[in-house]
Amino acid sequence: MELSVVVPTLNARRRLARVLDALEARLPAVEVVVVNGPSSDGTSGLVRDHPAVDVLLELPERNLNASRNAGLAVANGDVIALLDHGSVVRDEWYDALVAAVESGADVVTGPVHRAVSGGVTTEEREHETVAGRDVQYFDGGNVAFTREAATAIDGFDEYLETGAARDAAHRLAALDMRVEWVPAFAVLRVDGDDLPDRVAENPEGSATGLKYRALGYRLAKNYGVSITVAWRAVRHALGDAASAARAVLGGDETLSSWLARGRAVVPNIAAGVADGLRARHRDRSPARNPNGVSSRMDRAMSRYEP
Structure with a gap:
């Protein structure tokens, strides 16, 4: 090997x-x-x-x-x-x-x-x-x-x-x-x-937005739109909302940050789903990856062999 x-x-x-x-x-x-x-x-x-x-x-x-x-x-x-x-x-x-x-x-x-x-x-x-x-x-x-x-x-x-x-x-x-x-x-x-790194520097609402955009994207890209897929997204959101609410009640998170995270969920899921469906249409092969290695063979980079 x-x-x-x-x-x-x-x-x-x-x-x-x-x-x-x-x-x-x-x-x-x-x-x-x-x-x-x-x-x-x-x-x-x-x-x-x-x-x-x-x-x-x-x-x-x-x-x-x-x-x-x-x-x-x-x-x-x-x-x-x-x-x-x-x-x-x-x-x-x-x-x-x-x-x-x-x-x-x-x-x-x-x-x-x-x-x-x-x-x-x-x-x-x-x-x-x-x-x-x-x-x-x-x-x-x-x-x-x-x-x-x-x-x-x-x-x-x-x-x-x-x-x-x-x-x-x-x-x-x-x-x-x-x-x-x-x-x-x-x-x-x-x-x-x-x-x-960049993600660690993001405010909480932005990190939540990235998470739910990614969730909507990968579910739509890999499975299309169905009741089962929609329920998975809702279940994730409800679980996170409950955990955050417990953190607010315990004093580990502020009410304003909880509300900011909540406002980031729906629009980012919707944007992710829309982008995922476009990606599903662009690459109908089993790879389901319109943004993979083969599409970026022309990327700019420098190579060194120490």
Whole structure:
């Protein structure tokens, strides 16, 4: 198995250094591609000097999915893993990946451990059935695709600023791709005192708007319009509203911020649904991705091979 590891990054020099150190120590023979957004913290210098890195791509776009797709486009491996700039691979990670791929998995994912006071907390397996599809979700910062699977879905949908991994999971399910959850395929996600990213800087209402626009988009694009799909969107909104109301009553959120978030829900779902239906019309292929790798082969970027 020839493995490439793609690491998109933006203003996360300290965390990225730990990720690259772990790759050098535990996966010295794999191809490592770092895709750097317009960072302003010295990331480029770190990457060019690091012995683990084979290719550095510099993108002018502040878009995580553009970075993921750029990395997928240049990676040479027959299996391509994606890590985020805070995901440190564990000792068993590589062996778990090899075993899963050899057993026939098209996509491999696993837990993300996060360090907390007194120990760690861990993301659990998340899967559900949607309109007859068995959808296995994955964290976009700890996943590996066979080249055939990555090509079949044409990478990630660059329309989405959030939720692109969930969108990809729906499309993989539509293609009957086998997405395997492997407990040993685990990373430790580290924090750092890096510059905040764009989503973190958004006010609460804007973050809510992005979430619900993405929800409406991926449901409409992947399933069209139906009562089942509409109910899923309503159920999400009602659940979030109830959680926020409890936070207001508990003093953890203000009434004005709750109202601002509520006002962001309906117009953004509607906009997402409209854009999703247009995307569904534009790409009627099984990939359901009019904004994927193949549509952006002309993107502007600089390539360095340290």
